[in-house]
Amino acid sequence: MNAPAEARFDATSLYREEVYTDRRVGTVRVLVPVKSDGAADPARATLYVGQISVMTPMGTLPISFEIPGATLAEAIDKFGDSARVAMDETMRELQQLRRESASSIVIPEPGAVPPPTGGGRIRMP
Numbered sequence: 001m002n003a004p005a006e007a008r009f010d011a012t013s014l015y016r017e018e019v020y021t022d023r024r025v026g027t028v029r030v031l032v033p034v035k036s037d038g039a040a041d042p043a044r045a046t047l048y049v050g051q052i053s054v055m056t057p058m059g060t061l062p063i064s065f066e067i068p069g070a071t072l073a074e075a076i077d078k079f080g081d082s083a084r085v086a087m088d089e090t091m092r093e094l095q096q097l098r099r100e101s102a103s104s105i106v107i108p109e110p111g112a113v114p115p116p117t118g119g120g121r122i123r124m125p
Contacts, residue, residue, distance in 0.1 A: 010037040015047070019074065026083065028067065028075055049076035052083050053088075063090050073088040 015031040016038075029051070033044035048067040053060045065086035069075035 003056050014041075020076075026050055026073070026079070028079060030072060030075075048072070050075075050082055050086075052087070054087060061090070063087055073101075 005091040006043075014036060016034050018030040018032065019027055020030065021027040027050070028048040031047040031049065032042040033046065033055050035041045048069050049064055050067050051062060051064045053062050063083070063086050065082050066077050066083045069078055
């Protein structure tokens with residue numbers, strides 16, 4: 001991992017995070033812009049980010065997505081539609097990755113020695 005020599009917060013891009021959940025469907029994270037002293041920054045828009053968890057054969061897959069809206073009530077109202085769009089996009093991406101991995105052809109590097117034929121060293125009597 002390439003970490004910068006010195007990690008610094010960008011004091012002009014700070015947000016306070018509030019999390020709301022119905023403990024059933026998912027969560028809504030409200031990112032409230034703040035100034036470096038912690039006071040609200042009305043010059044920037046509040047962001048709403050939803051998160052759901054989808055069960056897959058490989059386990060739980062968390063899906064995060066932005067929700068358009070100006071208020072928490074509006075974001076909650078648009079949660080379902082935004083979640084559906086995010087889940088559809090995620091499933092399309094997973095299908096594309098599956099297709100790419102299934103169609104990949106392994107080509108040996110030039111000069112590679114082919115594997116020996118006739119099996120390994122174990123001999124059956």
